[in-house]
Structures are given as C-alpha cells and as structure tokens.
Amino acid sequence: MQREFGGWNVPKLPEFPVEGGCLCGVVRYELTAGPLGVYNCHCKDCQRLTGSAYGMSMPMPKSSLKHLSGALRRVEKIADSGRKAVMVSCAACGSFLWNEPVSTPETIVLKPGSLDDGSWVIPIGNIWTDRAAPGVHIDVALVNILGQPADRQPLYDAWTKHLNQGNQPWTVLRKSR
DSSP states (O other): EEEEEEEEEEEEOOOOOOEEESSSSOOOOOSSSOOOOOOOSHHHHHHHHHHHOEEEEEEEGGGEEEEEESSEEEEEEOTTTTTTEEEETTTTTTTTEEEETTTTTEEEOOGGBBSSOOOTTOOOOEEOOOGTTTTTOOTSEEEEEESSOOOOOOHHHHHHHHHHOOOOOOGGGEOOO
C-alpha cells in the first residue's frame, strides 16, 4: 500500500474496511472509514497507558467503528485536560484500544497500534508537547500544540493535506528497493 515519489515509498490509506484487535485476539473491531487525523499525544495519561514516552491517537467518527467480538472493559477517567473520557480495553488482556471522549460523543480516539496493519499510519502532529518526556524529539515541521488543543481542526487539516500531498518531507519513510 505505497505510492512512488521521487524513488521513495510513501504509504497511502488502505481500502476500508480494515480490522484490528487486542493483544490476546479476543477483541476484534472493524473500521469502515479513514481517520480524521493521526497525532502523538505526550500527556501523562498516554505515557502511563502505553508505558512509553507518548501514545499515538487516531480520532475517528464513532459510526465508523464496528465492534466484532470480545468483551470490553470501560473505565471512566478524568483526563489531564480535566475532561471526562471512557477508556476502552479488552476485558481479558487489558489492551487499551480506544477512548470515548464524553465532550465529543460522536468521536472515538483509536490507538492505531491495535490495527492489524498500521503501516499507513503517520502522525502529522503532537499534542501536550509541554509534557513530552526528556529526550523525545518534537519535529518543528509538524503541527505541535503545547497542551490540550481547544480545537483539533489544525491537526485534521494537516492530515487532509498529508493525504492530498504525498510529497511532504515528513511522509517519506523508506527508500524503494
């Protein structure tokens, strides 16, 4: 799923639907449409949830997610932003799959590492950069927001631009063979 640009392979969106699931394989889901955007979140909640320096986030229309199988565990939490979110994970293995922001009930924020094939997922920005772990490089060419964005539209616009222009320097991943 790549297109050529100047001798470099640039990933493109797959044909939907696509599937994903949890670590143990009990929970499976299907996405019927592409995301609104993809970005890295450096908030302390994402650091704790992933056990890493940041988490990747992929906002989606809630209507594009179809839960296929497996019991889910839902935990309501007050996020770093002060907003409520329902964190959704596999009831068997605990893999964090998505969250449901209470402030935007028509949206879910999928964790793209749970996709069966996430080779096309490229973050176009960062949020909560003021909480980035020491040593994490924040690319100044991307859309970067210090804390919780009041509006994610700049991230969504950057994603749309990314899809329409495969020649941006930050989209180039690997040299053709």
